[in-house]
Amino acid sequence: xxxxxxxxxxxxxxxxxxxxxxxxxxxxxxxxxxxxxxxxxxxxxxxxxxxxxxxxxxxxxxxxxxxxxxxxxxxxxxxxxxxxxxxxxxxxxxxxxxxxxxxxxxxxxxxxxxxxxxxxxxxxxxxxxx
Numbered sequence: 305x306x307x308x309x310x311x312x313x314x315x316x317x318x319x320x321x322x323x324x325x326x327x328x329x330x331x332x333x334x335x336x337x338x339x340x341x342x343x344x345x346x347x348x349x350x351x352x353x354x355x356x357x358x359x360x361x362x363x364x365x366x367x368x369x370x371x372x373x374x375x376x377x378x379x380x381x382x383x384x385x386x387x388x389x390x391x392x393x394x395x396x397x398x399x400x401x402x403x404x405x406x407x408x409x410x411x412x413x414x415x416x417x418x419x420x421x422x423x424x425x426x427x428x429x430x431x432x433x434x
Contacts, residue, residue, distance in 0.1 A: 321381060339402065
């Protein structure tokens with residue numbers, strides 16, 4: 305069972321992550337107007353990179369409490385990244401007959417986020433090795 309502190313940490317992080325997602329999605333979509341949903345892709349890539357960095361950092365540092373880790377990962381980054389938005393945008397592209405854009409969107413989100421999570425992870429791991 306989760307403690308009330310963990311629930312509060314996740315909820316607070318989720319609030320911040322959701323607001324960041326709306327803001328960053330709007331900024332990216334405004335700067336890169338296109339039929340491909342670059343705003344969603346952008347927040348997924350950014351969030352994945354930060355997640356990789358944090359997971360690697362947590363492996364080398366004990367300064368963050370369980371509540372702080374929950375706030376940052378499950379709460380903030382969980383709300384920042386937008387898998388359900390990505391799913392419906394991809395579906396709507398498919399339904400609208402934009403098969404190339406739909407598969408490009410799915411490929412960039414799937415492979416891009418894994419690449420960014422790994423990049424963040426290895427960046428921080430190498431930082432601690434030096």
